[in-house]
Amino acid sequence: SQQGEEDPQALSIQEGENATMNCSYKTSINNLQWYRQNSGRGLVHLILIRSNEREKHSGRLRVTLDTSKKSSSLLITASRAADTASYFCATAPRGSGNTGKLIFGQGTTLQVKP
């Protein structure tokens, strides 16, 4: 079963605008990761935030994590047409026997119009 729920399911913005995607999860985690997927094929890792971190930046990406609310957000600033893709959050559940497997959300489809 999927742990994460992402919102919105789809987002359409103009180039240059910011895009914000949210992810909620259910169980305690070791870390939360965001991935991008183009054309329904291979995923590309964007950023990882650990359970003891609250905010992380990477280039035009900003990720926040609120473990009390079991939620995370991904902000893409100054979006470009090339950012058009599906974005997935994935959690690494905490607990005995954790193998590092990731539990993925359903994804947010982002369209950036030139």
Place this chain on the structure above:
Amino acid sequence: GAGVSQSPSNKVTEKGKDVELRCDPISGHTALYWYRQSLGQGLEFLIYFQGNSAPDKSGLPSDRFSAERTGGSVSTLTIQRTQQEDSAVYLCASSSHQRGRETQYFGPGTRLLVL
């Protein structure tokens, strides 16, 4: 360096046939994962291999699904007596599974269509 590779890229098969999907992880990565992605959905964990440890098979949907990892490198996912609901993209990922290196690197996937 070379990334994760998977073969075939696409596979069309008839219901009831067996299929084998192959994954070549990044050299030196000890952890290997298989996921399945149905159309328009997120990824569903199937199975995990780590070194010589017993694999985590908790995500396999039925006993028709099995996987092997030979020599700690290449992995094969086998689906026996395929059903139409098995149609999906099967993604393989590998990682070094060390703290600070938990990033999973994904292959391009195998798109399976069961007619």
